[in-house]
Amino acid sequence: MPGLSFTLPHWLYWVGLIVFPAIAMYLARRPLPERRLFSIPLGYTILFTGGIIGLHRFYLKSLLGLVFIPVFIFILYANSAAHHARSDVSNFTNRASMAQRIIDREGPRIEAARVGLPDLKAAVAASEEGSFARRSAEKKLAKAQEALTTGAAKLEEAQATLAEAKPLAEEAALARGYWSRVGAYALYLLLGLIAIDALLMPMLVRRANASIDENEDEEEEPDPSLAQVEAAEAPVKDADRADNFIDRLSLFCGEFVAYWCVIAVFVYYYEVIARYVFNSPTNWAHESMYLMFGMQYLIAGAYATLTESHVRVDIFYAPLSPRRKALADVLTSVFFFIFAGTLLVTSWIFAMDALAVPSGNGLLSDWARGQISTAEMISRFDLGQFTDPAIRWGEISFNEWEVPLWPMKWAMVVGGVLLLLQGISKVGKDIRTLVRG
Missing domain, CATH: 1.10.287.620 (Helix Hairpins)
Structure with missing residues (x-):
């Protein structure tokens, strides 16, 4: 049985975490066509990802996929x-x-x-x-x-x-x-x-596409009264919660990292195929994904705060009026800012320590250890800091893949900043509710 010896390069891992969500967000925002047809690009995508079990044939409504x-x-x-x-x-x-x-x-x-x-x-x-x-x-x-x-x-x-x-x-x-x-x-x-x-x-x-009936029956017009009931019962959209730049930033970051879950599907699919079809289990799939989910959890904290998705017991909070809810939020925000501030400070310490480890020999590591000034680090920084294989910026994992861990520590800083900003936005809204009603 032929084997697979592919190891995911570190640069491809980071590029995938940035490029894939950007493409997915662009595709999700495209207007839907008036008439849906089968797509050649989508057919090839399904062939590449699930062709080994004939999913592309099932997508094209062909029972030959059973072969x-x-x-x-x-x-x-x-x-x-x-x-x-x-x-x-x-x-x-x-x-x-x-x-x-x-x-x-x-x-x-x-x-x-x-x-x-x-x-x-x-x-x-x-x-x-x-x-x-x-x-x-x-x-x-x-x-x-x-x-x-x-x-x-x-x-x-x-x-x-x-x-x-x-x-x-x-x-x-x-x-x-x-x-x-x-x-x-x-x-x-x-x-x-x-x-x-x-x-x-x-x-x-x-x-x-030729098999699609060109003379499909026109859809019946919906009952106006039913449409009004559905509109009244429809949940609040996330975009409707964004009142300022901070809210839109939290919304964007939450949507961006949400598409990382799709990456996990592809990676674990590859791991299963490599392990059970080619007898070649990887040494990077599991570590790359749990590190990715850790960053997703931290960065999506502001989005969860904006959309009120955090788990909480609101048996006393739910019956309150909007103004009393705002007052309760302002009074309890003290505990929120204690947590968010502690998370930010601790994350900053972890991130700087990850850059300053003795194994780091890049300019960023020298700067983190205080050996060079910020101005000197910026003036000497060049493309070689990225391309030279002998340069290591900071902490790396201990397994065979040896992926740098310092970016994950800095993702904690980003998550802490986003969470703190979203808390400020929430307090501002609550104060406005208290003043204006």
């Missing part, structure tokens, strides 16, 4: 069988190796004991009855005979184990090779089907 599923399931079964066979090879090989070591160790011992046995018997016969030399010779003789007996039993058991384990290891190796080959053939078949559909995609999309 992909049995092949994919067979690949999973072949990989599972190859994995079990590999474990059997390891187990039986270890048993055979241990048996061979026992044979190599006990064989010379038994031979040495067998050769020295006549001399020990002669020493017993030559010694005087009841003497110390006789007792000593008898002990040596008994020990040699015991070693000969136990050694022969161990040797016989090891030889039997070796005779049993060696053929089983060879049989398991053959099974492993067989399942690896048939799994690879099935994978090549699946990739061939995907390649064929990649060439046929424009034709498939045109055929799917």
Whole structure:
């Protein structure tokens, strides 16, 4: 079975966290077409991400996608069988190796004991009855005979184990090779089907669009009274909560990091395929995603404050009038600013410490350690600080991927600033409600 050796570059990780949400936000803001048709770009996207199980065929309303599923399931079964066979090879090989070591160790011992046995018997016969030399010779003789007996039993058991384990290891190796080959053939078949559909995609999309009924019945006009009821019961939109620049900034940041969840879907999908189809688990997927979700949690705090999405017990707060709610918010904002200020100060300390670690040899690390001034750091900063592989700005992870951790610490600072600004905006609104009613 062919393997995957792809490791996500650090620069691609950061570029993806910035570029993907920007593209997603642009696409989400595009006006919807009057008549929805099947799309070639979307077809290729689904082919690339889910073509291995025929999702692109299902998107185009083609039942031929069912052809992909049995092949994919067979690949999973072949990989599972190859994995079990590999474990059997390891187990039986270890048993055979241990048996061979026992044979190599006990064989010379038994031979040495067998050769020295006549001399020990002669020493017993030559010694005087009841003497110390006789007792000593008898002990040596008994020990040699015991070693000969136990050694022969161990040797016989090891030889039997070796005779049993060696053929089983060879049989398991053959099974492993067989399942690896048939799994690879099935994978090549699946990739061939995907390649064929990649060439046929424009034709498939045109055929799917042609199958759409051009004379669809016109939609019935909605009942005006029903529309009024739905409008009255509709929840408040997030955009309606944005009254100033701070609110719009929190709204933008919350929407931006929300699309990171889509990135997680693609990454974990790749991890599953790489692990169970190509037997090549990654060393970066899990770490990259939990670091990403940590940054998302911090940056989205201001958005959650704006939209009142934080979990709270409002059994006493909910029945209050708007002015009393504003008064309660102003009085309890003291605790909010204590938390937000502590988060900001602590995050700043963590971020500066992450840049100033001894392993950091870039200008930013020298600046964070106080070795150079801000003006000198700015004047000497160039593109080499990004492109030179020998330069490390600060703290990195301890696993094989070695991703820099200092950007995550600075994301805490960004989250703290956004949260503090949103708290100021909220207090301003509450004071305005108290004054104007």
